[in-house]
Each structure stands twice: as structure tokens, then as C-alpha cells.
Amino acid sequence: MASREYRLGRRQAEVDRTRHRILAAARELVSELGPESSVGKVAQRAGVSRITIYNQFRSKAGLLEALSAEAGRRPAATVPRETAPDPREALKLRIEHACAAWAADPRLHRQLEGRVLGTAGVALGAAGVALGAAGVASRERSDDDHALAERLAANDCLRPGCSIKEAEDVIGILTSFPVFDRLHKEGRRSATAVAEILLRMASACITAPMQV
Numbered sequence: 001m002a003s004r005e006y007r008l009g010r011r012q013a014e015v016d017r018t019r020h021r022i023l024a025a026a027r028e029l030v031s032e033l034g035p036e037s038s039v040g041k042v043a044q045r046a047g048v049s050r051i052t053i054y055n056q057f058r059s060k061a062g063l064l065e066a067l068s069a070e071a072g073r074r075p076a077a078t079v080p081r082e083t084a085p086d087p088r089e090a091l092k093l094r095i096e097h098a099c100a101a102w103a104a105d106p107r108l109h110r111q112l113e114g115r116v117l118g119t120a121g122v123a124l125g126a127a128g129v130a131l132g133a134a135g136v137a138s139r140e141r142s143d144d145d146h147a148l149a150e151r152l153a154a155n156d157c158l159r160p161g162c163s164i165k166e167a168e169d170v171i172g173i174l175t176s177f178p179v180f181d182r183l184h185k186e187g188r189r190s191a192t193a194v195a196e197i198l199l200r201m202a203s204a205c206i207t208a209p210m211q212v
Contacts, residue, residue, distance in 0.1 A: 019056055021046045026067050031107040035064055068112050071105075087151035088206055091171065094148060095202065096195045098175035103191035106184065109177045145171040157206045170205050174198045 025046035029037040039060050043050045057063040102109060149167035152158050158167055173179055175198075183194045 015056075018046075018048060018052065022048060022053055022056060022063070023067060023070060026063055027071075027105070027108055030064075030067065030111050031105060034111050039063070071108060071112055087148060087155050088157055090148055090151065091202060091206075092199060094144075094171065094175055095198045096192075099180055099191040099195040099198070102177050102180040103184065103194075106177075106181060106186075110181060113177065141175070142168070142172060145169075145175075152206065159205060159207055162205050167205050170202070174202055 022042065026037070026042045029041055029045060033041075039050050039053055042063070043053055046053075053063060057066055145168045146164070148171055149158075149164045152167055153164050158164075179198070180194055183189060183197055184191070189197075
């Protein structure tokens with residue numbers, strides 16, 4: 001029994017490594033060429049067969065869905081939970097971690113948002129379907145934003161008249177990729193500089209200026 005479990009464990013580990021290679025290859029190609037990159041190119045770069053990709057992700061749309069979900073979760077996943085007793089410090093960490101995560105591969109996020117594909121939406125094809133997966137990750141981030149807004153309210157950190165919903169929306173905006181990308185200016189501003197700007201903007205929602 002132990003031997004069988006060991007073999008199953010090794011097989012699952014190999015499947016996971018293959019999946020990681022495929023996603024890494026897809027991430028590189030989407031960054032370079034956009035979501036229209038073919039499954040064949042992804043397979044070639046990952047060192048696997050096209051069949052392996054279809055076995056793992058069922059279709060090109062499924063591959064792009066997985067890539068979109070992974071990219072969308074990354075900023076939230078890097079935020080340490082409950083490490084800052086002061087919710088204002090937690091907000092500061094959320095913004096700094098989001099900026100660092102977006103800065104790691106802005107081309108990928110720009111491509112996944114369809115921002116460099118031109119105005120002809122027909123070019124999206126399967127990628128247009130795949131972008132819906134980012135909504136799942138977006139909802140996960142929204143839950144985190146809501147929890148942080150509630151912490152700010154419970155600690156009397158919100159300015160008078162600012163509701164929890166307003167604070168949640170502002171947190172979501174300030175930690176979103178489009179806002180980061182606009183301020184980042186393709187690297188002409190550092191991620192740290194962008195975080196400092198966003199922290200000053202965030203101060204409009206709390207009772208005291210945040211330390212930047």
C-alpha cells in the first residue's frame with residue numbers, strides 16, 4: 001500500500017512539474033506575442049507535446065484561463081495576512097505587495113487585459129473567453145479588500161462619511177493593474193515610487209496620513 005501511494009505521489013509530482021513548465025512557457029509567450037500564441041508554440045517551449053497540454057487544460061481557452069487566474073491571484077497571494085495589527089499598516093503592505101507583483105511582469109498583465117491587441121475585439125478569439133477566469137481571482141481579491149475595509153472601519157481608521165463599501169472599492173482601485181500600469185509608465189517610475197503615490201492617495205480614505 002505504501003509503495004502504491006509512493007508511486008502515486010511521484011506521478012502527481014511529475015504532473016505538477018509539467019503543469020508548471022507549461023504555464024511558465026505560456027506566460028513567456030503571452031508576454032511576448034499576446035494571447036493569440038498557438039498551443040504548438042507553447043508545447044515547443046515547454047518541451048512537451050500538444051496532447052500533454054490538452055490533457056492538462058482541455059483546450060487553448062482552458063490554458064489561458066489557468067494563466068489568467070494564476071496572474072490575477074498573484075498580487076493577493078503575496079500579501080501576508082494578519083501580519084500587521086494596525087489595519088493602516090496592512091493597507092500599506094497590500095499596496096506595496098501589489099505594486100511589486102504587478103512590476104514583476106507588466107507585459108503579461110497588459111496582454112491578458114487585451115490592452116495591446118488593438119480595438120478589433122474579434123482578435124481575442126479564445127483569449128476573450130479566457131479573460132473571464134480573471135474574474136474569479138478578482139472576486140477573491142475583492143473579498144480581501146472587503147475584509148481590510150472592515151478592519152479599517154472597526155479601528156476607526158476611515159475618514160468621516162467613508163463607508164466600508166467605498167473603502168473596499170478604493171482599495172481595489174489602488175491595487176489594480178490598470179492604475180499601477182498608468183503610474184508605472186513602462187518602468188519610468190519604480191514600483192516603490194508608484195506605491196508611494198498610491199499610499200498618498202489612500203490617505204484620503206483614512207483619518208490620519210499614512211507613513212510613506
